[in-house]
Amino acid sequence: MDTFEIRLFGRVELDVAGRPAKLGGRQAQALLALLALEPGPRPREVLATALWPEADGPSSAACLRQTLWLLRGAVSRAGGEPDHLLDAxxxxxxxxxxxxxxVDVAAFQLDRLGPPAxxxxxxxCYRSDLAEGLYQEFLAFERERLxxxxxxxxxxxxxxxxxxGDLAGAREAVTALLRLDPLREExxxxxxxxxxxxxxxxxxxxxxxxxxxxxxRDLGVEPLPETEREVAAILGLPEKQRVPRLAARGLTHAHA
Known part of the structure; x- marks a missing residue:
């Protein structure tokens, strides 16, 4: 039985027994992504509508048949048996x-809820955002969620x-988070x-x-009271004393 690895973070990729398969276009990538995100049989008409929402029924059905043929061919050219991966x-x-x-997305979803390791x-697992270069609506929703x-x-x-105790590693992670969302107070x-x-x-x-x-500046709000209390405690300030403004202490700004 062939082994398959589907990577959806970043560019959609498929390996067959460790050999990369050339998926042959964005529609084949999108079909593989759609099947991998929701394993199990899907009605052809549902798949066709998701991939070609502007096309009429016969046209989208024909496009789906062609794209499935391309995907099966990619598996074959990589040395695999298409029926070991796809059930149609x-x-x-x-x-x-x-x-x-x-599937890397499935592994990500499971591991992110586990212990630190x-x-x-x-x-x-999260190399980049989901299915880069593909713009179908079903991917946009899932991309934002992930x-x-x-x-x-x-x-x-x-x-x-x-x-x-890995302070350097912690700083790397939190700095990456602030680049993505500078409004995230935590x-x-x-x-x-x-x-x-x-x-x-x-x-x-x-x-x-x-x-x-x-x-x-961006939200028109102050930090949460519990945030200020924790910072005040870190600084050793008396209870109920607010954290001082930098201008009052003559300090200048520096980048994180």
Whole structure:
């Protein structure tokens, strides 16, 4: 039985027993992505509508037959047996039940909910956003959902690494998260904790001020009260004393 690896993060790719298959165009990539995201048989008309929403029924059905032929040919040219991966009949198409196939998105979804070591594996899975270069509507929704999950994972991994004493690794994760979402308050707070862990009091103040400015400018809000309380505690301020503004202390801004 052939083994298959489907990678959907970044460009859609298929390996057959370790050999790359040339998928032969974006429609074949999109069909493989659609089948891999929802394993099991799917009605042909549902697949055709998802891939060619503007086409009429006969035209989209013909396009689906041609694209399936291209996908099967790609498996064959890579030395595999198409029927070991794909199960197609006149009504439905799907990945074959029991096929020896791994899908990076499925592994990501499972590992991101696991313990720290599993979360590290999930982070390594996420090479880039889902199915780069493909723009079907069904992919756009799933791409955004997985992007949000990736950002949540970066936050968890940053905390995992900090608690394990890997401060450099934690900073790498939280900095990546802030590049993706500079409005994420918990990411700023995690970076503040990292500065505190190495005794960088001035950087704690700078990062808090940077967060306050970004949230005020882009959202019109102040940091949450619990965020300010934690930063005040990190700085050793008396209870109920607010974190001072940098201007009042004569400090200048620096980039994270």
């Amino acid at each position: 009949d006149p009504l439905e198409i799907g990945l074959r039940v029991g096929a020896d196939v791994t 599993a979360r590290e594996r999930a982070l390594a 992007r949000d999950a990736h950002e949540d994972l970066l936050a968890r991994v940053a905390a995992d690494r900090r608690l394990a 990411a700023h707070l995690e970076l503040i904790r990292l500065h505190a862990a190495v005794g960088q009091r001035s950087q704690v103040l700078r990062q808090y001020e940077r967060m306050r400015e970004i949230l005020g």
